[in-house]
Amino acid sequence: MRSRIPYSCQTIDEDDIAAVSECLRSDFLTQGPQTRAFEDAASAYVGAGHAVAVSNGTAALHLVCIALGLGAGDLLWTSPNSFVASANAGRYLGADVGFVDIDPQTGAIDPDALAAKLIEASAAGRKPDILIAVHFAGHTHGFDRIAALCEEYGVALVEDAAHAFGAAYEDQPDRMVGSHPQSAAATFSFHPLKSITTGEGGMITTGSEELARKLGMLRSHGVTKDPAYISDARPDDGGWYYEQHELGFNYRISDIQAALGLSQMRKIDTLMAARRDRARRYGELLSDLPLHLPLETDKSSWHLYVVRLDRRYTNVSRKALFDALRERGIEAHVHYIPIHTQPYYRALGFSSGDFPQAEAYYDTCLSLPVYPLLTDADQDFVAAAITDGLTLA
Numbered sequence: 001m002r003s004r005i006p007y008s009c010q011t012i013d014e015d016d017i018a019a020v021s022e023c024l025r026s027d028f029l030t031q032g033p034q035t036r037a038f039e040d041a042a043s044a045y046v047g048a049g050h051a052v053a054v055s056n057g058t059a060a061l062h063l064v065c066i067a068l069g070l071g072a073g074d075l076l077w078t079s080p081n082s083f084v085a086s087a088n089a090g091r092y093l094g095a096d097v098g099f100v101d102i103d104p105q106t107g108a109i110d111p112d113a114l115a116a117k118l119i120e121a122s123a124a125g126r127k128p129d130i131l132i133a134v135h136f137a138g139h140t141h142g143f144d145r146i147a148a149l150c151e152e153y154g155v156a157l158v159e160d161a162a163h164a165f166g167a168a169y170e171d172q173p174d175r176m177v178g179s180h181p182q183s184a185a186a187t188f189s190f191h192p193l194k195s196i197t198t199g200e201g202g203m204i205t206t207g208s209e210e211l212a213r214k215l216g217m218l219r220s221h222g223v224t225k226d227p228a229y230i231s232d233a234r235p236d237d238g239g240w241y242y243e244q245h246e247l248g249f250n251y252r253i254s255d256i257q258a259a260l261g262l263s264q265m266r267k268i269d270t271l272m273a274a275r276r277d278r279a280r281r282y283g284e285l286l287s288d289l290p291l292h293l294p295l296e297t298d299k300s301s302w303h304l305y306v307v308r309l310d311r312r313y314t315n316v317s318r319k320a321l322f323d324a325l326r327e328r329g330i331e332a333h334v335h336y337i338p339i340h341t342q343p344y345y346r347a348l349g350f351s352s353g354d355f356p357q358a359e360a361y362y363d364t365c366l367s368l369p370v371y372p373l374l375t376d377a378d379q380d381f382v383a384a385a386i387t388d389g390l391t392l393a
């Protein structure tokens, strides 16, 4: 009897366990040398000037919005086809949140919809202060156009790259996600289901030294001990002296987690190659079915492999297919319930019908299991179950 096949799962090996054990025997458990080494490895890998590790991907988004000066009454736009954290980042600061509808081919913000909405917003005198673009599933198609539009309209661009650690930009294949010259910062998540994991964890990459310094302070209570920034020290103040300059948080990552992250990073090429191979293989196995398959690409980090029912050729409901897979122990998933249809956002004035492409996407999408440890046999089993689910109905 085959055990369950989850839609995603972490890859932990003996090296990872040894790295964490070694950290537990060291002098530092919270933010210390492992955290700095993890940040250095990540910024070198991504090709960004600076990396700041934090407690999770949501904290990363929150801190970037603070550091960019977002506040009450300001405006943040993001994709409705994302996890709620992408929008909540603005709400934490009292900013208004808006959404830009998606391109169903990519699941990400449609650059044409963004262009149209920016023209309208400019005419109305209410341009967004920040756009959080989400690299849905790890894909980056159309991102250079989004970046160019943000530059043209003076909108600060942030990449929610929670899905995209290890991805390269489709339009600039020599560049890793997290190093785009036109974005203020990119945020990553190291939740167990993401490209690499630290249990809980996150990272911000940026080309700006000033922004990185601010983020480093904000993640630890807004406090600094750096002599270059101390303003009020008296001659009698000694090595204990610190100053709080901003209202920061405790969003630190621990060295235990950073040790795991550093160990995971050593395997990133293998992990990415495995995910890309799984995606390529699904493309072969599912090509004859009444499904829209994701765009083919070897730049994506393939956090998700999302198929959509092709309504020209099948009436099978998404729920029926989902349930048919569950019966065989295959835990497919759905990404995402459009954020604006959540009760919290409806209470702010949004309603169903506001972003029709994201809603149509939600109605037909299904995320199939994709992760490095998924075997050929697992994938064949999934493909057979989908074929049966679509034909026997």
Ligand SMILES: *Cc1c(COP(=O)(O)O)cnc(C)c1O
Binding pocket: 056, 057, 058, 059, 082, 083, 085, 086, 134, 160, 162, 163, 188, 189, 190, 191, 200, 201, 202
């Ligand atoms: C996972 C995720 C987040 C949040 O990351 P956490 O580390 O879980 O806080 C944010 N945005 C997207 C798109 C995600 O998938």
